[in-house]
Amino acid sequence: MQLNQMYQEIILDHYRNPHGAGLREPFDAESFQVNPTCGDEVTLRVALKRDDAGVQVVADISYDALGCSISQAATSVLTDLVVGRTVDESMTILDAFKEMVQSRGTIEPDEDVLGDGIAFAGVARYPARVKCALLGWMAYQDATARAMSGSPSEASGNGAS
Amino acid sequence: MTSLDHAVHRTIGGTADTTVDTAKLRADFPLLSRTVRDNRPLVYLDSGATSQRPRQVLDAERAFLEQHNAAVHRGAHQIAEEATDAYESARARIAAFVGAEPGEVVFTKNATEGINLVAYALGNASIGDVDAEVAARFAVGPGDEIVVTEMEHHANLVPWQELCRRTGATLRWFAVDTAAGRLDLGSDPITERTKVVAFTHQSNVLGTVNPVDELVARARAVGALTVLDSCQSVPHAPVNLSTLGVDYAVFSGHKMLGPSGVGVLYGREELLAAMPPFLTGGSMIELVRMEGSTYAPPPQRFEAGVPMTSQAVGLAAAVDYLSTIGMDRVAAHERMLTEAALTGLAQVPGVRVIGPTSTEDRGGAVSFLVDEVHAHDVGQVLDDRGVAVRVGHHCAWPLHRRYEVAATVRASFAVYNTLDEVAALIDGVHAARSFFGVG
Numbered sequence: 001m002q003l004n005q006m007y008q009e010i011i012l013d014h015y016r017n018p019h020g021a022g023l024r025e026p027f028d029a030e031s032f033q034v035n036p037t038c039g040d041e042v043t044l045r046v047a048l049k050r051d052d053a054g055v056q057v058v059a060d061i062s063y064d065a066l067g068c069s070i071s072q073a074a075t076s077v078l079t080d081l082v083v084g085r086t087v088d089e090s091m092t093i094l095d096a097f098k099e100m101v102q103s104r105g106t107i108e109p110d111e112d113v114l115g116d117g118i119a120f121a122g123v124a125r126y127p128a129r130v131k132c133a134l135l136g137w138m139a140y141q142d143a144t145a146r147a148m149s150g151s152p153s154e155a156s157g158n159g160a161s
Numbered sequence: 162m163t164s165l166d167h168a169v170h171r172t173i174g175g176t177a178d179t180t181v182d183t184a185k186l187r188a189d190f191p192l193l194s195r196t197v198r199d200n201r202p203l204v205y206l207d208s209g210a211t212s213q214r215p216r217q218v219l220d221a222e223r224a225f226l227e228q229h230n231a232a233v234h235r236g237a238h239q240i241a242e243e244a245t246d247a248y249e250s251a252r253a254r255i256a257a258f259v260g261a262e263p264g265e266v267v268f269t270k271n272a273t274e275g276i277n278l279v280a281y282a283l284g285n286a287s288i289g290d291v292d293a294e295v296a297a298r299f300a301v302g303p304g305d306e307i308v309v310t311e312m313e314h315h316a317n318l319v320p321w322q323e324l325c326r327r328t329g330a331t332l333r334w335f336a337v338d339t340a341a342g343r344l345d346l347g348s349d350p351i352t353e354r355t356k357v358v359a360f361t362h363q364s365n366v367l368g369t370v371n372p373v374d375e376l377v378a379r380a381r382a383v384g385a386l387t388v389l390d391s392c393q394s395v396p397h398a399p400v401n402l403s404t405l406g407v408d409y410a411v412f413s414g415h416k417m418l419g420p421s422g423v424g425v426l427y428g429r430e431e432l433l434a435a436m437p438p439f440l441t442g443g444s445m446i447e448l449v450r451m452e453g454s455t456y457a458p459p460p461q462r463f464e465a466g467v468p469m470t471s472q473a474v475g476l477a478a479a480v481d482y483l484s485t486i487g488m489d490r491v492a493a494h495e496r497m498l499t500e501a502a503l504t505g506l507a508q509v510p511g512v513r514v515i516g517p518t519s520t521e522d523r524g525g526a527v528s529f530l531v532d533e534v535h536a537h538d539v540g541q542v543l544d545d546r547g548v549a550v551r552v553g554h555h556c557a558w559p560l561h562r563r564y565e566v567a568a569t570v571r572a573s574f575a576v577y578n579t580l581d582e583v584a585a586l587i588d589g590v591h592a593a594r595s596f597f598g599v600g
Contacts, residue, residue, distance in 0.1 A: 002198060003545045003596065007538075012597075038537060038553035039567040066567050068537035069597070132537060 005122035006129070007069065008047040010077075014116070020079035024062035029146035035131050035140040040067035042075060044139035046147050047088065056087040056148070060141060070120075070129050075136025077116045087144060093117070093138055100124060101133045174269050176330055181486065181494040183579045189215035189482075190577055194590045198502065201547030204582045207571030209365055209393060209526045210551050214479070218419055222471045230466045234444055251477035252460070255425060259391075259410075259478040260264035260401030267426040267463040268473055272392045273316040275411035275426035276359070278463060279388055280320040281439040283357070287328045291437070298435055303329035306354045308385070310335040310344055310371075311563050312364045315556045321359055330356065335561050342367045342516035346375065355385040357405075362410075364393035366557045366571065367516030368499070368526040370394070377406045391564060392416055396483075397524055397573070402427050414472060418575070419479035423472035426463065433459035440465040468543040483576070491576045495525040498574045498583055502527045505587035511589060525574035528555070531590060533599045536568035542593035543570075548585055568573035 027045035034041040047060040061079045065072055078097075082090040095119050100109045105125040109118040123133045146152055187193050192213045197203050205213060206599070223312070231244035256266040269275040285291075286299035301307065307321050311334050325332045333350035337343070344360075351358060358380035363370050373389065380387045389410040394400050396417030402410050409428045415421040438445060438456055442465040447455040456462045483491060500520050506512050511532035517523045531539050540552035551571045554561045561567065572586050594600030 003542060007596070039558060039561060040537075058316075068535035068568075070537070090256070091501070129537070129541070149593065 002151055006126060008119040008122060010116050010119040011069065011073040014076040016072035018061060018065075018072055018076040020061055020063070020076065020083070021065070022062055023064050024060060027060070027062065027152075029137040029143045029152040031143035031146065033135055033142065035067070035071075035135055037090060037131065038068075040071055041065070041069065042071070042136050042139050044075070044136060044143055046140065046143040047146050047152050048144075051086075057072065058082050058087060058090055058144075063139070065136065067135060068122055068132055069133040071135045074120060074133045075139075077120070078140055081115050081117055082140065087148070090140075090144070094141055097137060098134065101130050113121075174294060178556060181490055181576060183321040183494075183577060186486070187577050187579075188471055189217065191216065197547050198545055201545075204546075204548040204585045205423070206414070206574065206582065206586060207549045207551050208396075208575035208578070209555075209571065212396065212418050212419070212575050213577065214418055214420065214475075215482055216593040217482050218475045218478045222420065224476040225471045225474040230471070233470055234461065235467075244470060247474050248468070249295065251473040254477040255473075255480050258424075258484065259395060259412075259427065259494075260403045261427050262430060264458075264460060265347055265427055265430050267428065267460040267470050268435070269411075269424045269426050270422055270469065271415075271462075272386050272390065272411040272413040273320075273424075274371050275409075275424055276317055276388065276390070277429075278439040279319045279409050280324040282436045284324055284327050285437045285439065293438060295435060299437070301328045301330040301356045302591040304354060305356045306333050306350070306352065307331070307357045307359070308333045308335070308350050308355050308380075309358075310360045311337040312344065312367060312557065312560050313359070313361055314365050314390060314392070316556065317359055317361060317388070318390075318559070321357070335360070337367075337560060342518075343369050343522075344371055346372070349379065350380050351383055352387065353383050355380070355383050357386050357388060357390050359388035359390070361390040361392075361395070362400070363391075363524045363526075364516065364557075364560075365393050365526055365573075366528045366555050366560055366569070368523045368528075369517055369520040370524055372522075373405050373407065380490065381406075383491040393524060393526065397495055399488040408432055414476040414479065417476075417479055418482060419476035420472040423469050423476050425476075428459070430459070433463070438465070442466050444468075486576060494576055495578075496520050498578050498580065499523065499527060501580055501583040502572060502574075502586065506590065509587065509594070511594065515564055515566070526571060527573070528569040528571040529590075530566060530569055530598075531593060534593055534597045536570045537595045538597060539570045539590065542596050543586070543589040546585065546589045547590065548589045550586070 027047045030045045032043045042065040044063040047057050049059040051057045081093050096113045100107050101124045103124050109121050111118050120133050122127050191212045192525040229243040231240040233245045233248045252266050253263045256263045283299050286295050332403040336345040336348040338345040361556050377387050387407045389407040391412045411426050414423040435486045445462050445465040511528045515528045553568050
């Protein structure tokens with residue numbers, strides 16, 4: 001059954017018990033993203049801090065999401081992978097995740113970079129679900145860009161692609 | 162009651178043979194016999210989005226292209242004559258199918274373009290140097306109102322929002338009574354200021370058949386034009402646009418066993434004759450001088466450029482195909498499928514149908530929610546079993562907001578669907594609940 005390739009147990013676990021859910025303060029920037037084909041949406045906040053060396057680090061990601069299991073689980077996995085990392089590291093992870101889910105299944109994911117994120121490799125075989133997997137990640141990318149550029153809360157809502 | 166309902170009731174209550182031999186019928190549709198996802202037989206329940214085409218339609222297009230293809234309404238050579246005859250014959254057959262005169266049928270690329278054509282024609286009557294009589298009939302501006310409903314497909318909403326934005330008119334709408342799944346006729350926003358009342362014949366989400374007679378009467382009482390979105394009614398039941406009394410109507414070829422790239426705008430003859438054009442250019446002119454031009458009578462006035470031709474021929478073949486089955490029989494068959502789906506879904510715990518739960522004044526689009534399982538996830542489990550449905554907001558986002566849901570699962574039927582396929586849908590919904598641990 002192909003279903004189990006997409007809905008790996010890790011994904012279903014994150015869906016049932018999402019990590020880091022809820023909107024929290026303080027935060028540096030917020031992004032609202034919507035998937036125009038299905039109406040799913042996420043509001044995601046990013047809080048950054050500087051570490052001892054003065055490098056920007058992701059202190060917290062909090063979110064309120066309305067969506068399918070894939071989008072909810074992908075956002076949950078995002079928080080696991082990215083909170084505590086430097087912004088630069090998080091962007092490397094984001095690029096790897098994006099590349100994997102957009103690959104139509106042609107890329108073997110690197111578990112060292114993506115951790116639980118590799119569970120979404122199966123989603124890459126279903127083009128209609130790629131946007132679901134990326135919804136929270138695109139919100140993270142947008143919120144972080146805002147936090148870095150100092151335009152904290154203007155909603156973009158321009159879709160997840 | 163609409164003519165749609167009269168027709169269905171007549172069939173059910175009368176002596177007509179209402180059975181459709183689906184085994185025989187399905188042999189005409191090559192796509193329906195294919196398999197998907199690990200050799201599962203396809204169960205295609207997404208005809209509300211696009212329907213499949215029988216060989217008769219494909220053959221008609223091919224025969225036209227192999228024997229008669231030329232640019233229509235230009236050229237005096239034999240092939241051009243044949244192409245023009247084929248195109249105009251298609252128009253006449255399609256017009257007859259919906260109770261219209263050939264001159265009342267304008268070919269557009271789809272229904273969306275048909276609605277935009279009307280909206281832009283009204284806009285064109287509202288700006289610049291316009292004949293006073295034309296302006297009096299068609300112009301809209303500040304203080305005028307355009308009325309739609311909350312259950313419209315985006316195609317019958319956004320063009321009116323845009324017309325209001327361009328002209329300063331105001332958009333109003335009928336609310337939807339979510340408990341009944343029908344228009345709340347008491348929320349009527351029609352007033353003396355109303356210039357246009359645009360509404361769907363049959364909701365693409367709820368399946369609701371709207372009371373066309375009542376809405377037309379209310380619009381007429383204030384002198385407003387009526388625009389009917391009949392995309393979801395014309396393919397599924399007998400529809401006579403003249404009898405319905407609407408001023409304009411649209412439908413799409415690809416939702417009625419025909420090709421994509423062709424749709425129809427119906428307009429009452431005298432309205433089309435008075436209405437300014439939307440797209441301009443070749444074919445639609447009477448006289449052209451450097452200083453200005455005059456325009457051909459309808460329908461040519463609204464068909465600028467070389468039109469889609471094999472698609473129109475294909476759509477006429479689709480109309481012939483449906484007529485051979487008989488639209489009363491099509492309606493009765495789909496009513497039986499809808500009844501089975503509503504009954505089956507009602508027996509699945511945690512499933513809520515969005516829309517009327519009986520087949521009275523209702524067509525075969527059945528949208529539903531499954532408690533604790535997102536529509537996308539239900540759709541994925543169904544897809545894994547070969548069952549193709551639509552998930553999302555089905556281009557009716559405000560309606561979903563009204564129901565306070567982001568997305569629903571929609572099964573939609575056509576004449577080639579079977580009770581076994583309805584059973585596969587119900588089984589699939591059970592499987593989705595079980596897969597996600599709520600069954």
